[in-house]
Amino acid sequence: MPKNKKPAGGRAQNFEPRYGKKTSYQDAKRRPGQSSAGTPGSKSPSHRGYRPESDEAPRKNRWSAQERAGRDEARGIRSQARDVRGPRDDRAPRDDRRSDAAGGRRPYEAQPRGDRRTFGDARPSYRDDRPRRDFSDRPNRDDRPRRDDRPARSFDDRPRRDDRPARSFDDRPRRDFGDRPNRDDRPRRDFGDRPARDDRPRRDFGDRPARDDRPARSFDDRPRRDFGHRPNRDDRPRRDDRPRRNDGPSRSNWAAETAAKAHQDHVDTVHERLQAEAVDAASVAQASFGDLGLGENIVRQLEALGAASPFPIQAATIPPILEGKDVLARGRTGSGKTIAFGAPLVESILRSQAGKRREFGRSPKALILAPTRELALQIDRTVQAIARSVGLFTTQIYGGVPQARQVGALKKGVDIIIGTPGRIEDLQNQGKLDLSEVQIVVLDEADHMSELGFLEPMQRILRLVQDGAQKLLFSATLDREVAALVDEFLVEPAVYEVAGESQDTSTIDHRVLVLDHRDKAEILNSLVDRDGKTLVFSRTRAYAEMLAEQFEDVGIPAVALHGDLNQAKRTRNLQRLTDGKVRVLVATDVAARGIHVDDIDLVVQADAPDEYKTYLHRSGRTGRAGRTGTVVTLVTRQRRRRMTEMLERAEIDAPFEDVRPGDDLLEEISGRQLSNVDA
DNA sequence: AAAAAAC
Incomplete structure (x- = not known):
């Protein structure tokens, strides 16, 4: 793991900011249709709005970091270091909390679940441990006490909607482009006028001819391929200075790809540039954030966030960004x-x-x-x-x-x-x-x-x-x-990427399970019935919702994340996984990119992705900052071929294994992570 | 084809 030199600072991205004093502003969460709006939680356990008294105090934590941050922001409140849980120190303790809250691992049947969740917003019923969930929507109730300090904000803004001029896309500016012939040959055209061109070696617009051959843009081909034929070679001179380049496995892969798919055009140029700069990243890996040009306060804050020293990509891009250059980075x-x-x-x-x-x-x-x-x-x-x-x-x-x-x-x-x-x-x-x-x-x-x-x-x-x-x-x-x-x-x-970041050096273990469609539900249940955090991807919102229900039906607390949910639920459900209040999140590709949740050690693709890029992004929800993780993709026999091809494009090696319900293999995969005792 | 992104 070349680039993971400092896995320690690893989860730099997941720290929570210090929140300022929380305000009770919660209109954002209150929903018009909410039945219990305005009344305190019911004392009756059987009531839909039941809220145990004991929940009162801790309830405050329900607000997600972003909600609080947003609220504070709006109120112009400065943060006050009143963190309930430190930026990243909450991780360790959280696990413990989790087990308490979730009651530890339990077999599907064992889960006592009250009435079936009624679907609206509240599916509180089954989770005895988490009754307040329902209330989440109406935050007010709970923290109500605060209300005093702060007048509740009601959707005052709503009215504006009316005055709001309708957005017409018609007036869009791009019309200008009309003059540009480019669409078709698009890329270079622009450059023609731009002075930049001259100094810009990597752009191989000259050779663009490739474009022509490649009328349709296929996303399938990964970018790197391009590098192979990139003309850039010319600027390559730098390479000499940077030894790293050579070692970068990624490079060779790209070259190979390029050869295989030389039809790519201008993009290639961009990529090439990347490689060259990648070397740089490595060479500056030893520099501190301060050395890279960041001021003291920022450096101190980064450290507080867990980023003690720069990761390769950071070392590579910070200087050029500070110089004001346009930057492409991978x-x-x-x-x-x-x-x-x-x-x-x-x-x-x-x-x-x-x-x-x-x-x-x-x-x-x-x-x-x-x-x-x-x-x-x-x-x-x-x-x-x-x-x-x-x-x-x-x-x-x-x-x-x-x-x-x-x-x-x-x-x-x-x-x-x-x-x-x-x-x-x-x-x-x-x-x-x-x-x-x-x-x-x-x-x-x-x-x-x-x-x-x-x-x-x-x-x-x-x-x-x-x-x-x-x-x-x-x-x-x-x-x-x-x-x-x-x-x-x-x-x-300027284009940057980190040398040596091939999938070979990844900390993610990939596997493909070949199964019969009729066994899918049972196999999924086995996979997600575990202690660690699991992220399950589905292709559609409906299936994501269905799977979450399916898991709960067998006693595995799970929530869904997809575009059919209102924002409050989306935010809350993701927060639940982050907090460890649930260990299974079923999501559509809305969660495929960028989302960082510490400790997701298993990603299950209930539906195989169609694009290699989607595969890479979904997989990337685990194995973050040098940690280990496993990605399991379920496919039916008919899809094996497609899956093989996609993995090739992603440059990932994954064994294909036939599996049936009850196979030890399932337990091995699901239990191997974390503090598993069965091993 | 689906998902996401405004109301």
């Missing part, structure tokens, strides 16, 4: 990408604001975009902590929650916006968000943000930002798919 899952862009972003904004007053109502100077709300929340947890260490403010702008709080924060003035495309565009169109002063834009999961449904919104947003703004694109699977954005918005981007 670092495999769990390699510390959030800090890689978050820390230098804060440092840069800080420098640009040096000597200036923090004015009320100032427009945001940086924008960080993510594909899902959960990821946006998670990124904010890291970036907000860093930003606040130097007096800068962040706010989350994403959908599914009332706008009021977000708009309120914007009115006061924030420095960094972290959010999802839809709401950002929405508020911008309403005139409540001014992006004209944005100096740095980050696209996390950039390749995903360049896919069909995301590309146009991203283009519209980027066009609202001043031309000179710095652009940073990050992803574990960065490939040519980002070309559409790179070509239009980036100038001479």
Whole structure:
């Protein structure tokens, strides 16, 4: 494990910020349809709204870190080190807590479960241990005491909706492109006018001919392939200086791929650049965050977050980002990408604001975009902590929650916006968000943000930002798919990746179970009936929901995470897994990318993914920061061939094993992790 | 084809 030099600082991304004093503001969670709204929990165990008295006190912890952070943000409250649980020290103790709360491992049958969950929001019934769950939706009740201090906020913002001008996509700016012939040949066209071109060696637009042959963009081919034929070779001179390169296994793989699939075009260029820089990353691995150019406060905060010294991807990207370059970076899952862009972003904004007053109502100077709300929340947890260490403010702008709080924060003035495309565009169109002063834009999961449904919104947003703004694109699977954005918005981007990050050096153990469809349910039950945290992926929302119910039916506490749930439930269910209140989360691909939960040691793909990139991202929910983890993919016999091909594209070696209910193999997989006693 | 992202 070359790049995991400091697994110690490992979970840098999962720390929780210190929360300021909590306020009782909870309108975001209260739902109109909530039946018990306003009344205290029932004293009767049989009542749907039952809430044991003993829950009262501890209940406060129910608020998720992000909710609290968001609330504080809105109220402009400074954090006060009142952490109930330290940033990352909560991990160890949490396990213990878990076993208590969950009652330890129990066989399916053993689980006493009250009435079947009624589906609405509350499926409290079966979990004796967690009655308050239902209340989650209505936070108010519980913490009500606080209400006193703080007037409850009601959806005052709601009304605005009306005044809100409808968003019409028609007026989109991109029209300009009309003149560009490019779409087809798109990439180079732009560069033609751009001066950058000249100095920019890696762009091999010249050879682009490849494009032609490759009319359809296939996502299948991974990006790296490209490197093989990349013309860049020219700039390669650097390689000499950096020895690492050679060792980088990834390189050779790419070369091989390239040879096999030389049809790729411009993207290749980008990638090539990556390799070259990768060497650098390694060479600077010994540098400290301070050496890389970050200020004292930020360095101290990073340390508090568990990031004592920079990971390779961080060492590689921080300097160029501080220099103001546009950067493309690829670092495999769990390699510390959030800090890689978050820390230098804060440092840069800080420098640009040096000597200036923090004015009320100032427009945001940086924008960080993510594909899902959960990821946006998670990124904010890291970036907000860093930003606040130097007096800068962040706010989350994403959908599914009332706008009021977000708009309120914007009115006061924030420095960094972290959010999802839809709401950002929405508020911008309403005139409540001014992006004209944005100096740095980050696209996390950039390749995903360049896919069909995301590309146009991203283009519209980027066009609202001043031309000179710095652009940073990050992803574990960065490939040519980002070309559409790179070509239009980036100038001479530097590309980075960490050498040696091949799947061979991964800490993830991959296996494929071949089964009969009729045995699937039973086999899944066996796999998730374990002590460690398990993340199960399904292809559809309906199946995710169904599986969660199925697991609960056999006594295995489980929650679901997918787009059919309201944001409160999504946030809460993910938090439950993070807290360890449940050890099984069944999710759609909404949780495939970026989400970091410590200690997920088993990822089960109830439905095999269709794309190798999806496979890599889902797998990446485990084995983070050098930890070990297992990924099990269930396939029927008919799908073996497809699965084999996909694994090849992902460059993953995984044994295929036939399995039937009751096989020891299942126990081995499910029990092997963690403190298993059966072993 | 599904999922995600605004209301």
